[in-house]
Amino acid sequence: MNLPATTAQPITLLQLSDSHLSKDPQARYRGQPADANLASLRPGIQDLSPDTIVLSGDVSEDGSPESYWRMGGFVRDLAPRIAWIPGNxxxxGVMAEVFDELDFEAGPLIEDGGWQIALLDSAWPNRPEGELTEKRLAGLENLxxxxxxxxxxxxxxxxxxSPWIDKYPLIEPARLWERLAGKPVKAVAFGHVHQIFEGEHDGVACLSAPSTAANGVREAPKFSPSEQGPSARWFRLWPDGKWETGIFEATGI
Ligand SMILES: [Fe+2]
Ligand SMILES: [Fe+2]
Structure with missing residues (x-):
């Protein structure tokens, strides 16, 4: 007797980044209405019905509890599982207080749909660039x-x-690449750059999520607004390691 083949279903993960919300919901970020731009994505996210949402930093522009509560209220019913990392x-501390109360996860390592999801904190107070110290990389030992x-x-x-944002990269990225060498890592996903980027390093995909608030032209000396509207990045992850990714916009994927 032939048993029917089992088709393992993928999970859908949505990466929301750089929403830059402020205490005042009317506040503008780089001339854009940050709250309204994020809200414009809501119907599309409901259609996408992600299993997990990862907030990849710069949730807030001013670090106010109000901004984190508003983000928490926005995402909490959009996916059963929410994870987060901070941005510069x-x-x-404020972010953790709010998001812990909402049961959002900070890792550093979670499992989802047969995948390992590492959540690395590269942000430091009063520094626009990022750094991963040995302590911050320690979670990868358990991969x-x-x-x-x-x-x-x-x-x-x-x-x-992008000269305007490459001034503020992850410094000493070799520390990260050394830790990932030989590990089954398919992609490193980041935010911060406020534009769509897809590249690779030693066979590992390097992918940005664009900002839900304001995006910039790549080859500009200073931040210059681009045509890219509020957007995000989606992933489909199959338990056998197959994966797909793309850009999510207000109209969906
Ligand atoms: Fe940002
Ligand atoms: Fe940033």
Whole structure:
């Protein structure tokens, strides 16, 4: 008797980044209405119905509890599981207080759909650039060899070709790449660059999520607004290690 083949279903993960909300919901970020731009994504996210949402930093522009509560209220019913890392504009302590109360997860390592998801904190107070110290990388020691992995970190671990944001990268990215060598990591996903970027490093995909608030032209000396509207990055992850990714906009994927 032939048993029917079982088709393992993928999970859908949505990476929301750089929302830059402020205490005042009317506040503008780089001329854009940050709250309204984030809200414009809501119907599309409901249609996408992600299993997990990862907030990849710069949730807040001013580190206010109000901004984290508003983000928490926005995402909490959009996915059963929410994870987060801070960005350089965030206040980690304030963020953790709010997001812990909402049962959002900070890792550093979670499992989802047969994948390992690493959540690395590269942000430091009053520093626009990022850094991963040995302590912050320690969570990667527990990466299993037999399950695919996806790494989230706020700062870009390689130049994206944008002078205005490549000034503030993840410094000493070799520390990260050394830790990932030989591990089953498919991609490193980041935010911070406020544009769409797709590259690779030694066979590991390096992918940005654009900002839900305001995006910039890549090859500009200073931040210059681009045509890219509020957007995000989606992933489909199959338990056998197959994966897909793309850009999510207000109209969906
Ligand atoms: Fe940002
Ligand atoms: Fe940032």
């Amino acid at each position: 504009h965030d206040e980690r 299993a060899e037999d399950k695919p992995a996806l790494v989230f970190v706020h700062h870009q671990p390689l130049a994206v070709g």
